[in-house]
Amino acid sequence: xxxxxxxxxxxxxxxxxxxxxxxxxxxxxxxxxxxxxxxxxxxxxxxxxxxxxxxxxxxxxxxxxxxxxxxxxxxxxxxxxxxxxxxxxxxxxxxxxxxxxxxxxxxxxxxxxxxxxxxxxxxxxxxxxxxxxxxxxxxxxxxxxxxxxxxxxxxxxxxxxxxxxxxxxxxxxxxxxxxxxxxxxxxxxxxxxxxx
Amino acid sequence: xxxxxxxxxxxxxxxxxxxxxxxxxxxxxxxxxxxxxxxxxxxxxxxxxxxxxxxxxxxxxxxxxxxxxxxxxxxxxxxxxxxxxxxxxxxxxxxxxxxxxxxxxxxxxxxxxxxxxxxxxxxxxxxxxxxxxxxxxxxxxxxxxxxxxxxxxxxxxxxxxxxxxxxxxxxxxxxxxxxxxxxxxxxxxxxxxxxx
Numbered sequence: 002x003x004x005x006x007x008x009x010x011x012x013x014x015x016x017x018x019x020x021x022x023x024x025x026x027x028x029x030x031x032x033x034x035x036x037x038x039x040x041x042x043x044x045x046x047x048x049x050x051x052x053x054x055x056x057x058x059x060x061x062x063x064x065x066x067x068x069x070x071x072x073x074x075x076x077x078x079x080x081x082x083x084x085x086x087x088x089x090x091x092x093x094x095x096x097x098x099x100x101x102x103x104x105x106x107x108x109x110x111x112x113x114x115x116x117x118x119x120x121x122x123x124x125x126x127x128x129x130x131x132x133x134x135x136x137x138x139x140x141x142x143x144x145x146x147x148x149x150x151x152x153x154x155x156x157x158x159x160x161x162x163x164x165x166x167x168x169x170x171x172x173x174x175x176x177x178x179x180x181x182x183x184x185x186x187x188x189x190x191x192x193x194x195x196x197x
Numbered sequence: 198x199x200x201x202x203x204x205x206x207x208x209x210x211x212x213x214x215x216x217x218x219x220x221x222x223x224x225x226x227x228x229x230x231x232x233x234x235x236x237x238x239x240x241x242x243x244x245x246x247x248x249x250x251x252x253x254x255x256x257x258x259x260x261x262x263x264x265x266x267x268x269x270x271x272x273x274x275x276x277x278x279x280x281x282x283x284x285x286x287x288x289x290x291x292x293x294x295x296x297x298x299x300x301x302x303x304x305x306x307x308x309x310x311x312x313x314x315x316x317x318x319x320x321x322x323x324x325x326x327x328x329x330x331x332x333x334x335x336x337x338x339x340x341x342x343x344x345x346x347x348x349x350x351x352x353x354x355x356x357x358x359x360x361x362x363x364x365x366x367x368x369x370x371x372x373x374x375x376x377x378x379x380x381x382x383x384x385x386x387x388x389x390x391x392x393x
Contacts, residue, residue, distance in 0.1 A: 003250075003258075003259050003260070003284070003287075003288065004249070004250055004259060004260055004261040005261065006242070006245045006246045006248075006249040006250055006261060007246055007250060007259065009242050009245070009246075010242040010243060010245075010246045012242075013235075013238050013239040013242040014239070014242075016231075016235060016239070017224050017227055017228075017239075018223060018224070018227050019220070019223070020224075024215070026285070026288065027214060027215070027285070028213050028214070028216075029246065030283070030284065030285045031213055031214050032213075032243055032246060032247070033246060033247070033250060033259060033284070035212075037247055039212060040243055040244070040246075040247045041244065041247070042209050043209040043210070043212070043213075043243055044240045044241070044243040044244040045240070046202070046205050046206040046208075046209040046210075047206060047228055047236055047239055047240040047243070048236070048237065048240040049202045049205070049206075050202045050203055050205075050206045050225065050228060050229060050236075051228070051229070051233055051236045051237070052202075053200065053202040054199075054200055054202055054203060054229060062199075063199050063200060063203065063229060064199070064200055065200040065201065065202060087226070087230075088199070088226065088229070089222070089223070089226045091199075092199065092222065
């Protein structure tokens with residue numbers, strides 16, 4: 002609309018999640034107004050992250066080294082492994098400061114609908130870690146949606162008898178209202194009720 | 198949190214308007230998951246836009262050439278100039294398909310509060326264009342907020358007697374409800390009422 006390079010930037014930005022044409026345009030105009038240094042820093046940061054970041058050979062989390070900082074941390078509990086779908090889930094769990102064990106990132110795959118089968122997930126690596134490293138518990142922290150539950154069920158089957166397998170609790174979000182909870186969540190909160 | 202290069206990318210993305218830490222993180226993880234080609238294309242698009250795009254020597258709009266496509270278009274009405282604050286405003290006005298004249302982008306400056314005085318705006322260039330090119334009308338399309346109104350008043354003063362000066366109509370947004378209109382807008386809609 003303005004010039005081929007601006008149109009191209011808007012098109013590239015639109016490929017990012019949650020960025021529509023209007024937002025992409027606003028971002029593009031910001032980049033155009035920004036200093037050359039700021040734009041260069043953003044451009045370089047994108048290229049750099051793809052060059053430097055790779056998967057931890059142990060847990061599949063993102064790292065710039067062979068093994069990630071969490072796997073290398075001797076102060077963490079190496080007998081517990083928390084299984085998550087994506088590296089971003091590790092960030093969410095770390096933010097709680099409640100968990101001191103290790104992680105296992107299933108990775109890459111998003112959904113069976115997209116033609117992803119268990120072979121694409123890092124499941125054999127998980128079994129190997131459980132069997133060889135004295136792991137006492139595997140916490141299944143896949144998403145509480147259809148594909149996440151399917152993965153959890155499949156993993157529970159594979160791990161049964163080898164190790165204690167647990168699943169993150171489902172229930173009412175803290176700060177939420179009963180009135181606005183959907184019936185499935187409320188049902189889970191009921192069936193998972195605990196003594197106080 | 199994950200690695201220096203991811204942290205740096207999140208920091209760079211957070212500098213964009215409307216992008217908080219959570220969104221920046223989501224975008225960073227998308228870039229990490231994306232193909233190398235997609236990330237390279239985005240990185241290159243940002244660098245390229247800063248290299249290629251410059252201001253039109255005539256109107257101050259963005260262009261990749263000496264003069265922008267609108268100024269060069271002989272089918273447009275060269276006797277009308279619409280004055281806007283930012284290049285993005287040209288895009289908004291072009292989208293209406295109602296305007297067939299030329300533009301003049303005041304540019305750069307955001308607000309007198311940020312220490313911008315009229316000298317930083319491309320006002321002398323506007324006067325020169327009006328005087329030398331047989332311009333019959335200048336449409337003031339600065340934003341209908343405090344600084345935009347101030348700019349419009351200042352420009353109207355400077356242009357008085359040289360050319361017909363008009364201002365975009367203020368009033369109710371189409372599709373809006375009277376009930377939800379603020380009193381200033383509703384007052385403008387009243388004082389600007391037209392015969393039907």
